[in-house]
Amino acid sequence: MRLFIVISLYFLGITGSPVCVHQMTTRTVQSGGSVTIPCSYANPGKPDEDVRVIWRETDQQLCSSTAAEDTIISHSGNVTEKYKGRLYREKDPNRNRTEYITITGLKPTDGPRFCCQLYDIRYGHIFKDSGLGTLLQFPGTEYITQLDEVMAVSREDVIIPCYYSKDISDIIKVTWYYADRGKNDCTHIALQEWRKDQYFNSRYSLVNFTQDISLRIRNIDVTYERSYCCVISTSTARATLESKQFTRLIVAEYQSSWNQPTNNIILQEGHSVTLPCSYTLPSGRSTERDVVRVNVYWRVGNVTGPYAYHPYQDMVHSTYRHRTSMTGMTNLMINDVTKADNTSFHCFVVVKRCAGDYRYDDDIQYGGGTRLIIKEPSEPPQMSSFGQEALVLAAYVAVKFFIAVILVVLGCVYGRAKNTKRST
Template sequence: MSRVLILSMLALWGKSCAATEKYCVHQPRGTESFVGEALTLPCRFVSPKNKEHDSEVTVIWKASNQDYCGGGNKEFYNSLANSTFPQYRRRLVLVGDPKALNATITLANVTADDANTYCCRIKMKHKDGTLTQFQSRKGTHLTVRGENELRIEQPSFIPAFIGDTVNIFSRFTTKNQNIHPNTILCQVRRGVGAGPGCTNIFSRRTCTDGAGKNILHFKIDHVNSSHQGWYCWEIQVLTKDEKIAKYEKNVGTELLIVEQTNHLDIWQPSVTVFNNHAIINCMYSAPQYENILWTRVYWMVGNSREHFIYHPDPDFIHPDYKGKTRLINESILVLEKFHGPDNTTFYCRVVIQRCGLQTEVIMEEGPGTQLRIYSMHDPVLKESSQCLNIIVIYAGIKLLFLLVLFIVALVYIKKT
């Protein structure tokens, strides 16, 4: 089928993100599953705010054996008709809430025949009788692995500023107990095109499983605009019969070099004290962007921002801080333990993902908070502690004085 015909079909089959920026569907480009497992296929969508609660939403899922989502693909789920294609019957559940702009499904007992590209499509019937249809053109490509194979998981994308030190993470899992990190060789491939495939070898070396949990990482120091592109892990395993089995990630991680904007007005305290634990505030203004899929807050450390102190995915967090940091109120960092030197600076980084034909990320960073180790020998902290003691003593005296006045008043009332 020619490229011109494909594009014509896409144009005719309802509205897409190109037709209007106010309607859009977002799916991860790829995922993997073992045979027999349950799989989640995420799908989020955005629409004009005045349409969200006034429209009847129908969720449709289609499957394709191509790497695009066209109009002639097999429709295997329709929430309005409550119909499911026989291949997926009794295995598929809509777990997302369309009223919350979420059309995520789960597929139980995955089979080898389920390896397809899955396309999420949204139909919105408005109160005025008009109908809007929109979908992701690329969909999610599912790779199904056998029980003696490796499943490779990578993040969809990593946003970075110029000068950051970036780790391209990968987590591999297997049901074969004979596969160990010391029997594995790795190479990272890179692609610079619009698609998520990786064709050129970027690095070849022995796998490093420093975390001990089948987590691999490749570090790129001080990234610049030339590093933007796709990165895919390829893992080679020596089998029992001395043969090499090769597993590669079909859809890689997109490294996005993001320009710093200045619209969120991120505020952090310049200094805070660590005494058994620390709470570091991070406040930012509400963004006025359209098509927002999600907003997340990350905490980083160091001049090159190499290490995450907090990240929603624990695999990204530096080993010294795993399980020792958390967020409250979605942005405030609670630090239970600290392993760095005095005067270490922590940075609050706010990331917004917008829906569109391509991944669009808005990222800003706070000015940093210097963490001071509590010590009574530190003149600054000592002075702060003395001031606090004075305030506490003053408050105690004032409370005692008010209590005495209250007792005197009671005695006077009784006498009269």
């Protein structure tokens, strides 16, 4: 009997696997602009048809509120008056358990924290939320922000960005720490501390203290696959300021075979092209229901080259910014190819899986490489000098013949007119 129950639950998708709801922790926005906030969930423990996503806003640190007045869009799709005409929701066409809300005409009074929560329509209650939700960071406030994920290949130098919303010249001290993803907090394990009057020459360094406090790590390997936290002190602040969004560094072990693309595509300059990329779920008991997010990265030239596509647009090389996009789950579309695209493109896929309450496992895979061969636009065939001379001669003869015909016709008309005049 127990075996029958277990098998039944398995086929219904109702298992003892941990339930996860995932959101990006922060988004930097502009007043009057728009923002798209994704929400993904895995292993809801209930049939998909019984699960709905509701969205709330709060000014608290956590998404624990269940007050009805905090609801901005209900499980049935009703939008609160505050956001009518500005809030839209949509399902991800490529993932069953991912949806987005887009808010337009942003105001400083919006949010600032938006939370997606799982709602059981059968029993009418919320049974899981994302914990921290997504915090909107408006200009005029003091904050530090980081990317939630950076991918790299072993042996390369990697940069983990850290952005400060105020005048960076006010910063007098920068400290990078390892972060505890489970507690969403910086640990007490400092990588290194930098002051304006001190400089260090080591594996860890800042890009440029006076202009950029991002962390550079040289010659990395898979042991650097950790979460990192940026903390600063300013000349005016009474306390340190730390980022609300920590960066998870995902490292792929370098393989020499990656630099030999398995696909070749030949096309003419000015056309658009789609490059293929594929991935498989990690071996073991993982299923599609365990996956909360799939991030795709395309690098150009070689596997450690600049980004032709990155989930964060600011990280894309200027040559490809606003010229590349994803089609399907992982394939890369490049518009208006140029001679500069006559190179190789390499795909990496990071699969984030639910590993427990607010805990995730990250798996990085090489998704394949493609060599683009760009041809110049075809030109009309050139005529030989002999052909050109023949064409000129033919045109000359045709013109003379045409003139002769006209003279004959005019002569006939004149003769007829003269005969008619004599007869009268």
